[in-house]
Amino acid sequence: MRLRVLGSNGTYPTPGHPCSGYLVEADGTRVMLDAGPGTLAALQEALPDGRLDALVVTHAHPDHCSDVFHLFNFLRFGSETREGLPSFAPEGVADALAAFLGAGEGHAFHRAFVWQGVSAGDRGRVGGIDLAFAATQHQLPTLAVSLTAGGRRLVYSADTGPGGGLPALAAGADLLLCEATLQGDGEGWPYHLSAAAAGALARQAGVRRLLLTHLAPMLDPARSVAEAAEAFGGPVEWAVPGMEVEV
Ligand SMILES: [Zn+2]
Structure with missing residues (x-):
């Protein structure tokens, strides 16, 4: 199973750095995790045919889903038009996206995607990849996702504070x-993690490797990596666009 980072900025994109979006491939199955601003262009760079087997949208904040609108146009008008992309998101997200588009009954948006509302504890399967979801500590319904293929397991935090279901989902x-929006003690903002909190969570969950993402764009990533590494005691890297990691 291979992870490619399409974008990793928290909150807003900067030149060359789209917001959250990742491509996971295993045995020819391709799943896109989140579709933040700039990630559709990065997806086409990674996959010229843009052929996906599924989409997972973790929550309705625009830095994770605004490119769904452009993915819709890509599926409809792009070089290889297609319908029926299996798409997983918390209940209500598909309706919110459709409402923004003014997509009433019969609109092409409802044919481009086949939405499946998911919640904590739900499971799914796409080709050779098993999915499992857990609810995170965030301002609105948000799901962390676990992807298992070929005996390897990747867990993506989505956005989260230190509580919620991520620590259990990440075990082993x-x-x-993992998101690491903040630095230092991360005090005063319960819906995101500091780099040190991400590192502590990784240690407690017994994960093998930690990849930091969703850093606020004004922060120095080297400091985030150092803070996470001190708390984790294992290998830590910063997710940058174009990076590929064998899970
Ligand atoms: Zn976010």
Whole structure:
């Protein structure tokens, strides 16, 4: 199973750095995790045919889902038009996206994607990849996701504070792709993790490797990596666009 980082900025994109979006491939199955601004262009760079087997949208904040609108146009008008992309998101997200588009009954949006509302504890399967979901500590319904294929397991935190279901979902993962929006003690903002909190979570969950993502764009990533590494005591890297990691 291979992870490719399409974008990793928290909150807003900067030049060359789209927001959250990842491509996971295993045995020819391709799943896109989140579709933040800039990630559709990065996806086409990674996959010229843009052929996906599924999409997972972790929550309705625009830095994780605004490119769904452009993915819709890509599926409809792009070089290889297609319908029926299996898509997983918390209940209500598909309706919110459709409402923004003014997509009433019969609109092409409802044919481009086949949405499946998921919640904590739900499971799914796409080709050779098993999915499992857990609810995170965030301002609105948000799901962390576990992907298992070929005996390897990747867990993506989505956005989360230190509570919620992520610590249990991450237990024993080969790779934890974890948000680290903040630095220092991360005090005063319960819906995101500091780099040190991400490192502590990785240690407690017994994961093999930690990949930091969703850093606020104004922060120095080297400091985030150092803070996470001190708390984790294992290998830590910063997810940058174009990076590929064998899970
Ligand atoms: Zn976010």
